[in-house]
Amino acid sequence: MGFKIIVPATSANLGPGFDSIGIAVSKYLTVEVGEAQSVWQVDHQLGDDVPNDDRNLIVKTALQIAPNIKPHYLKVISEIPLARGLGSSSSAIIAGLELANRLANLNLDNREKLQLATKIEGHPDNVAPAILGDLTISTYTPDQRVFSLKGHFPEVALMAFIPTTELLTSASRAVLPEKLAFKKSVEASSIGNTLVAALFAGDLEQAGYLMELDQFHERYRAKLVPHLAALRNLGHQAGAIATYLSGAGPTTMTVIDSNHRQRFVDLVANSDLNGELLQLKVERQGVTVC
């Protein structure tokens, strides 16, 4: 009998929480798992670059975790744009993990899921909210253990500006520096620490200010995402709480009260920015299997 896996999109970093902070958002990857058959077959509408067989990231992940599972028919329906900074690869990894979990009866708990998914993705900021939902703060320690704590992200509008062009995470990480000076690192991590405290205290005013003070990655990525500065500026004009680069970009996320939202929509519509503006909300629930 078939089953369905539903994984939320995610938005990582929130400014200074590089590779650590993430939220689940209201776009979804759905995988309908059909009958067992002689070979893996993945039907999707994600374009010719995404494989339809056992090279597909969902199947590859499942086979990495449970190499002996039988091939199945999978129907993939995704609302999460590829390589845009909304956690498409993490959603595929989590779907693959749940596929293995179910087909091989592994009974993985959330801790085990986090550990496996982080090892595959390399950092926990997208996979943790995709598993747990809502807001997560995570770390992948040098001895490769994952710690992740779930919090409640305040109820606000999230305006994702999704440019028409892709930006692969690998390309967006290639522009980051290899080293950060000691003084700069202390400053950057103190901003991140205080952001976490503000989020857990539900203090969006302080959180918003700190979200725009990232010292880890946004400045190095600026040339790849020139629209970030423009959207942040429009956000300020509209009275937004903050605008940050979602994951590795190019999507930007503007956190805004609903009473300022329309002003932001109008400002973006009257600008010469090229992309889609989508209103999202925080998804409180992580992956579900039904």
Ligand SMILES: Nc1ncnc2c1ncn2[C@@H]1O[C@H](COP(=O)(O)OP(=O)(O)OP(=O)(O)O)[C@@H](O)[C@H]1O
């Ligand atoms: N549903 C899917 N099925 C198979 N492969 C996928 C799927 N979604 C994403 N991928 C793979 O992941 C790649 C995108 O991963 P990448 O890490 O570059 O971007 P992202 O995960 O969308 O962004 P970010 O990590 O910044 O949030 C795609 O080009 C594709 O190869």
Ligand SMILES: N[C@@H](CCO)C(=O)O
């Ligand atoms: N923290 C990651 C998220 C994308 O995988 C980055 O910004 O590169």
